[in-house]
Amino acid sequence: MVTCVPVAPTASSRSDRPAAAPASPAVRAAGVHVDLGGRPVLRGVDLVALPGEMTAIVGPNGAGKSTLLAVLAGLLQPHAGRVEHADAASIAFVPQRTALSDRLPITVGELVAMGRWQHAGFWRPLSRADRAIVADALDTVGMAPLHRRPVAELSGGQRQRALIAQGLAQQARLLLLDEPMASLDASARDAVADAISCATAAGTAVVAVTHDLDALPPAGSIVRLAPPEGDH
Numbered sequence: 001m002v003t004c005v006p007v008a009p010t011a012s013s014r015s016d017r018p019a020a021a022p023a024s025p026a027v028r029a030a031g032v033h034v035d036l037g038g039r040p041v042l043r044g045v046d047l048v049a050l051p052g053e054m055t056a057i058v059g060p061n062g063a064g065k066s067t068l069l070a071v072l073a074g075l076l077q078p079h080a081g082r083v084e085h086a087d088a089a090s091i092a093f094v095p096q097r098t099a100l101s102d103r104l105p106i107t108v109g110e111l112v113a114m115g116r117w118q119h120a121g122f123w124r125p126l127s128r129a130d131r132a133i134v135a136d137a138l139d140t141v142g143m144a145p146l147h148r149r150p151v152a153e154l155s156g157g158q159r160q161r162a163l164i165a166q167g168l169a170q171q172a173r174l175l176l177l178d179e180p181m182a183s184l185d186a187s188a189r190d191a192v193a194d195a196i197s198c199a200t201a202a203g204t205a206v207v208a209v210t211h212d213l214d215a216l217p218p219a220g221s222i223v224r225l226a227p228p229e230g231d232h
Ligand SMILES: Nc1ncnc2c1ncn2[C@@H]1O[C@H](COP(=O)(O)OP(=O)(O)OP(=O)(O)O)[C@@H](O)[C@H]1O
Pocket: 036, 037, 041, 059, 060, 061, 062, 063, 064, 065, 066, 067, 068, 228
């Protein structure tokens, strides 16, 4: 049984729109260039992520997928090109699980609750509504039974699911996922695929980096990045 997290503050306003009104992109990137370590990584990349759709970013190792996600998150400024957000304050960025420190002295529930900080205020007690959103997010990825477990004691797949739950709990208009299916077993993959479907159904624009398009719900659009120079 899938519990859909009620994501996206845009959901109700979307239904009020005239049917013909085109959805404006949650993020639009045009002609993005990024150099790292003196080498060109992204060369003229375009991407449009619409509310209610999943956009997939694919390409071989080193093609610049995570770099593009960091640009869309506003964590990295492109050297050329434009990135425009509908709401730069409503972006949830879910990195790969390896970004989670082993020394973080918090539980899974606390990690996911951090996803509500922007709404509740740093270190303030969460409201009942915020706690319900956190519980829903934990439930959606099947991590509710582990909510008291220290993050440092999680397996790789459990870490990935906890980070995804934190991203869902933010209820952002734009949800950025870096290889969300990495390290997940079949049932966890199904749960995460359902969570992505729930998010898009609620009007969220999801952008996911992946090596495995088949494991994800159908993408509304696919951005294919070329192999890095010298790897052709
Ligand atoms: N901080 C950095 N300094 C220099 N080069 C970097 C830096 N970060 C990434 N790169 C290089 O940029 C290129 C793109 O890296 P990126 O992590 O975006 O690729 P990716 O497509 O996500 O790869 P993978 O599929 O292996 O995760 C790689 O060649 C990488 O070595």
